[in-house]
Amino acid sequence: METVLFLSHADAGKPALETLAAAKALGGTLVVGLFGADVQAFANEIAGCRATKILGVAGADFAQARYASDAAAAEALVKASKATIVVAPATSRMNRIVSGVAHRCGGRADTHVTGLAGGNITRWYYRQRMESQQSRTHRPWFIALDPGCHAAYAGAPGTATVEAVSVVLPAMKTQVTGVKAPESSQQTIRPDAKVLLVAGAGWTKKQPDGQTHVPEAADLIMGFLNATKASLGSSKSLVDLSGEGQAVLPFMSHLNQIGQTGSTPRHAKGLSTCCHGEEPHAVGWRFIGERRAINLDANCGWARGKADVLYVADAFAVMRKVNELLASQ
């Protein structure tokens, strides 16, 4: 029988609860391994998960999301658990260490896993171009599950007994000094939003009147985001323009880019505006449920089975009306 370790930092939130549920569904003997400044609160939250034990590495040294200390904590937890399968949420903090820790423990890792069933995992290759069902016989097998791929664990909280695991830390040459976020008025990436609005380079191109209208484009996009709390994505072309010194949308950065060399976010609905919808871009839509697009060009890539609805129209005119309607509600 497998010993399944659910391994996480203690402040991973919903992705951790999703991963815990996935780990439980694997069957076998469940062990929980948590690290962070304080692990008791989260251990209490999941006290009813029927783990045979809850192991913890806690203290100020483990507050920071830093490779040297996180990897040491995770390594100690895996070794103490004697796990054959380690399941971790694919947060940025776990993603930084999971393959390095697998190596330290003599294991192998699969990351960006999107499903776990029947002994196989599901993950994508070539930037979400093809989907694989696969498994390993090698143990320990580390699996990092992407957020949004499993229903979250929702058991009653309780009082957990956490077994402390000790860790020998190497000299710390790295200190995390903070987080840099865009000003809140320009914070446009909202992973939990229902709707993703994607803007393409068309917003900055010459329009039928022979002029560009970048400030208006910026107002229309921001107006929509403010009214709907949608998340903002971008085509590669649009974010690249800023690197080339052209007039661009001030709130747009490489972090907004979706697609083959950008992100593949998960949202229930997506609205594409002024994007051509070609393959490397459409890859960014892989995990978007319902898709609609607005483009002046009836022959753009979206017309070829990638969107549910393509409105052949001027996005300026449509989004102006959309914002008016939203404002009037």
Place this chain on the structure above:
Amino acid sequence: MSYQIVVCGSIVPDPLQTLEPVAGPALKNEMMLPSVLDPWAWHSLFEAAHLAKNVAGSKVYLVSVAPKAKLQQVMMTVGQKAPFELIAVDGPASGFTDAAEIAPLLADAIKSIPGLDQSKLLVFGGWESASRGAGSTMQIVGELLGIVNQFQGVDKLTVGADGSFEILERIEGGKHQVSKCAGAPAVLGWATGSLPEPPNNPQIGMQNMRAIMPALQKAKPTKVATDAVKFASVALPKQQRQTKIVKDMPADEIAKEIVAWIQE
């Protein structure tokens, strides 16, 4: 103070190509597909070149595990962009090869650099490949080299006068985590960074090519295990949608439809 900046980067099919999996698994006509340097490794190469230019005495190495003939084609373009010394290992560039098989080849190639000095070593690469997309290789390379200062999703590296550096790494919600690291050695898996693609420079191209050809000739053929992962199936997504194309509908009407749809 100077750096030995080692960029780890393989090749991937040009993103504009249609890809189809075949038994193996492998890509249909894999050897015929035009290739490019893996995009995020490509960005890290620009960052490496930029850093080397600003810190006198620094040198950039490009370590690549890839089929030699394909790598040679890609080097024709890459060699025009920035000065570097190529260390080539003749091996697979397939996304279906386990990162744990490739990382030791890279680590060994790095260890073979004459005069390698850990106190000057910065190991760069893409935070994820466009083939495997795992974000695993750089971590294992770091482990094999004994480097525990590791950063992933890096968009910015600023070197201070004292040799320490500040790193911005991508985290959730469009934010960056800021770290200070006392100095080399470190592993940095880059995201997009902040530099545009440099223009072609024929002079750099000529200078690179003189060393690239012998490096390719010297590239050792390697065999890697392909049985680590058992693939039950690899398939293209089936979701071809029935796109409804709406033409000649007034903007007001479209707006009403869209608002109703997003509020469903």
